[in-house]
Amino acid sequence: MLNSTVSLGRAGAEVFLLTEFADDDIGHLICQFLKDNSVSTELISIYNGRKSPLALAFLNVENDARYSFYEDFPVSRSLKTISDLSSEDIIMFSSILAVSREIRPELKTLLDEAKSKGASIIYDPNIRPSHGMSSEDTAEMVQENIAYADIVRASHEDMISLEGLVNADDAYDYVRDSGCMCLIYTMGKDGVCLRTPELSKYYSTPEIETASTVGAGDNFNAGIVYQFLCENISPSKAQRMSESVWDRVIERGMGFASYVCRINENYISGSFAANIKSLRKG
Secondary structure, three states: HHHHHHHHHHHHOOOOOEEEEEEEHHHHHHHHHHOOOOOEEEEEOOEEOEEEEEEEEEEEOOOOEEEEEEEOOOOOOOOOOOOOOOOOOOOEOOHHHEEEHHHHHHHHHHHHHHOOOOOOOEOOOOOOHHHHOOOHHHHHHHHHHHHHHHEHHHHEHHHHHHHHOOOHHHHHHHHHHOOOOOEEEHHHOOOEEEEEOEEEEEEEEOOOOOOOOOEEEEHHHHHHHHHHHOOOHHHHHHHHOOOHHHHHHHHHHHHHHHHHHOOOOOOOOOOHHHHHHHHHHH
């Protein structure tokens, strides 16, 4: 989620990151970096005497990434609370924090509060075997998370890792049966599939020269959130959205992701952000 929030902050959105860091040099650097990119850090839990979690990406010859994850959390962990959620808010959650038993009760309290206040929820499983979690335990929490979501944005790697599902239709059956009616299924260079009660559509990915795929999914997420803000439409209305609006949402997601894949940073640049902000004002 850090990459998503930085891109949204650069694009001019009001954005908060809810996560956990340690009171160490890495934690301090990241928090300052977030502030420098217009991301609020007031919802970040800071632990004394620990080491901040790290995710390291290693690229193969095709510039695709595999990841290693390191963490040093205390036994007792806590998430900050959000006191003023409303129907205008969008909650996006993902990855390890979304399937951590130690903070599960607090996360579910947050999601319940978001639903009761009419906030929109977007869930990206972002689960990989390298996370080192029990598959049965993870699958149960992922299904609960899907049930909270108005939109699930899942990659083909997610669905293979979770359930061994290898195509968009089977993935949609799983997501729909788990309680969410809208799936954006991304397949990297092979395109994007949209599944809703009204639509079943394929979008081809633009051909680009890839420098790195790190951050592609996060920036796809940032792009779709940014377009919802541009449209002034809540993701909670996704089931009833027109095809033309969906086209613009998916196009924006692909635009953010493909831009980041062409550079060696994990978020959109200041110049890219300035361009889309000028187009929005125009």
